[in-house]
Amino acid sequence: MTLESYDQLAIFSAVAQERSFTRAAARLGMSQPALSRAMRQLEERLGVRLLARTTRSVAPTEAGEHLLKVIAPRFEEIDTELALLSEFRDKPAGKLRITAGEHSAIKVLHPALAKLLPDHPDLNIEIIVDYGFTDIVAQGFDAGVRLGEQVAKDMIALRIGPDMRMAVVGSPAYFARYPQPVIPSDLMAHNCITLRLPTYGGLYLWEFEKNGQELNVRVEGQLVFNNIAMRLEAALQGLGLAYMPEDLLQELVAQGRLIRVLEDWCEPFSGYHLYYPSRRQSSPAFTLLRETLRYLG
Numbered sequence: 001m002t003l004e005s006y007d008q009l010a011i012f013s014a015v016a017q018e019r020s021f022t023r024a025a026a027r028l029g030m031s032q033p034a035l036s037r038a039m040r041q042l043e044e045r046l047g048v049r050l051l052a053r054t055t056r057s058v059a060p061t062e063a064g065e066h067l068l069k070v071i072a073p074r075f076e077e078i079d080t081e082l083a084l085l086s087e088f089r090d091k092p093a094g095k096l097r098i099t100a101g102e103h104s105a106i107k108v109l110h111p112a113l114a115k116l117l118p119d120h121p122d123l124n125i126e127i128i129v130d131y132g133f134t135d136i137v138a139q140g141f142d143a144g145v146r147l148g149e150q151v152a153k154d155m156i157a158l159r160i161g162p163d164m165r166m167a168v169v170g171s172p173a174y175f176a177r178y179p180q181p182v183i184p185s186d187l188m189a190h191n192c193i194t195l196r197l198p199t200y201g202g203l204y205l206w207e208f209e210k211n212g213q214e215l216n217v218r219v220e221g222q223l224v225f226n227n228i229a230m231r232l233e234a235a236l237q238g239l240g241l242a243y244m245p246e247d248l249l250q251e252l253v254a255q256g257r258l259i260r261v262l263e264d265w266c267e268p269f270s271g272y273h274l275y276y277p278s279r280r281q282s283s284p285a286f287t288l289l290r291e292t293l294r295y296l297g
Helices: 003-018 021-028 032-046 062-090 102-119 184-189 228-236 250-254 284-293
Strands: 051-053 058-060 094-100 123-129 143-147 155-159 166-170 194-197 206-210 213-217 242-245 259-261 272-277
Touching: 003 021, 003 032, 003 051, 003 058, 003 062, 021 032, 058 062, 094 102, 094 284, 102 123, 102 143, 102 228, 102 284, 123 284, 143 284, 166 206, 166 250, 184 206, 184 213, 228 242, 272 284
Parallel strands: 094 123, 094 143
Antiparallel strands: 051 058, 143 272, 155 272, 166 242, 166 259, 206 213
16 A cells, blocks of 8 residues: 555545544645545545535545544554654653773762662663773764763763872781882882773773873782772782772771872872764753763762
């Protein structure tokens, strides 16, 4: 059946229900001549009279009544489903995929989603933790989370967290055996718990800055990990020094379980940003997520 045939059946249904060409034309938003022409074409194609016309009224014939009983519920069902689709479009629903580093997933995304998701049961979020710089367009992600300085220039970036600082820590047991470093180069003589990042193709350099002077130290040690939990636990066990975001360590330092060193060499830097392609269409789900994560500090 052609699209024209569907249009003609919809026109017949409207005329038969309204019992008037004038009211049907107004309901459908079309002219009476166009409506009359469509009805003639439908009857000619079917080879049967569907409407009985007089100067005062229009009514379905017996064949028209039979056809109306068949198609009217179908059109009502379609109208209902289209209305439901409109509601679906206007409310946050569906699946969003986000790539993020482990720290941002734990400290930024997880707390926000814990508040957001209970009130939006039709919203599904997939978070893929990845230390590399993922091509979100090629990999089918809706957005990514990275430090502000790492976001590509062709992306829209929305700040979702405050400035950050790194911290170097060791346990009291570790410093009972080794002296505390005073300057970053002292770390070369220490057993450091290192991090392997796929983006850098090797071990992550520990980055320091003081009074505009930047230093990158290629530390070494017995342990290499690619996650937060194992590095932190190794530091607590006295197996070496760890270099991690300070918000993960503040409570442990306050409790005396870890000792912070080189604090004057750890200056603030740009925090996390949500980034996404400039051409991305903002669905209600993505708009809600974006506004939930927006940093207002």
